[in-house]
Amino acid sequence: MTLVDTVRRFNRSYTQRIGALEESFLGTGRPLGASRLLFEVGPDGAAVRDLRERLDLDSGYLTRLLSRLADDGLVEVRPDPADGRRRLVTLTPDGQAAYRELNERSDSKARGLLEPLTERQRARLDEALGTADLLIRAATVHLRVVDPVTDAARTALGEYYAELDRRFPSGFVPEPRDDGAAALRAPSGAFVVAASDGAPVACGGVRRLDDSTGEIKRMWVAPDWRGAGLGARLLRRLEDEARRLGYARAVLGTNSVLTEALAMYGRVGYREIGPYLVDSPYDEVFFEKSLI
Template sequence: MATPRPSPAAVEQPDLPDHVEVVRRFNRSYTQRIGVLEESFLGLGMPLGTARLLYEIGAEAGTTRDLRARLHLDSGYLSRLLRRLEADALVVVGPDPDDRRRRRVELTPAGRRAWAELERRSAERAENLVAPLTGRQRARLAAALAEADLLVRAATVRIEEVDPAGAAALAAVRSYVAELDERFPRGFAVGDLTAGTERLRRPDGAFMVATSDGVPAACGGVQPLGGGVGEIKRMWVHPGWRGAGLGSRLLRHLEGVARDLGHSAVRLDTHGSLTEAVGMYRRAGYREIERYNDNPYAEHFFAKGLH
């Protein structure tokens, strides 16, 4: 005789923290209301996953590798979605002119029309969703969703060790030095971005890049100073990410890397105009010390013991 299944009322619900339950409840409510559960998303004849990929290709054409990084898709699932879009004559996939080992994905004329219709229906769905709200309520909703979006993306940022002279590191460092040049009163002389990167490689050092949807959000490295002291270098957080706690998270990560490299303390320097960085270092327990290097752009010098 088969064992009877427990009734739904008999199944115990897990005791979850309030913030976890809030996120789960929002996910259930929002996905239902925006049509995620519909077999034909927005009446376009395709499920959400396929429509989302079509949108991403139309927003920024690129290689299959770019798409995997931006959408966090495994190669098999991405290939299946692309085959459906190809079968519907919405995309073309071919060798990338810049690197024929990679495949580039672009919309066909029919794909561009489908993309425009997806944009129109998506905007219409969003407008209808908030239509019953007052202007004040819409402003509150927009502010709350912007904050939620930032924090969710911050929580899912991936910090990975990379080659300090590789493409990912150099993309982040270019943004870093461009900001320094803009913010320093006398500018910042940009030299060879690969100079000195050998000290940011293991076994002596390491370099990290934080990415969100395949785009650099922050970076930083550790290099040896000698005597069990490491130095944090090239630490940068994209302006759009400031206020989300990513800088503090990256700093803690770099301190952990310094410990793994055998350092018992770390030092760093910064310019006085980078007030956000100065404040973050102080809050993280760094103490100001005397100048320890000949960096002409440095005005503040910090140290912290690693316990």
């Protein structure tokens, strides 16, 4: 049995049993679409725009769904003070109650399903689902080249810097004369962000070191995404970008504290070299790889 068979077999048994979890949104007297929407609005509210994107709905259809929920007194729709074209949706107290009820139904259905399992089996299931979840998410992560000043890039870089600050014994302060933005974009550089469910989970960039050499900079993978091969995938993508920009060789420098990264560079074919032109005081270990 191949993996594809396993996946399909699992899919069948899963959707028949647990998949019904989400259908338990039914039986609340509301059509499934309305319940899903209510759930997606959530206790913190959401912008109509985002709902449309997340649920992939037609704008007219969404408007109608929302106005039905509003008629039922479950949500409130009002203009976004920051941008008069947009509208924000929040749950009313009744809506909050309905939201909680959806969650409880879903929970109790899940509990009932797991009830026949022993403690040991539950632990095994927990681990298996956790692993499968991570890998499936990892497989569907979307890598794309973005400008380093976009929101996605800024968020990712922010988390990267914050982590360096936590992990370096002396903390980390981004170089003030940081030419990051300009160097990590065309025509001599690129910046790649990996996103899952809209949130950035990894990033990295290439910039010009000399005419034939691109330098990989600011590679970061979110902590709970490590061990899923995302780093290697991102690195290969950056090498592709570097090749496209005309570089024949990739180099990078890193800090010896970042042990996972060091091991990964080795696996992907990087070879340790002496220090090249350096501008970051944090780089201690250096690698290169031919792109030809």
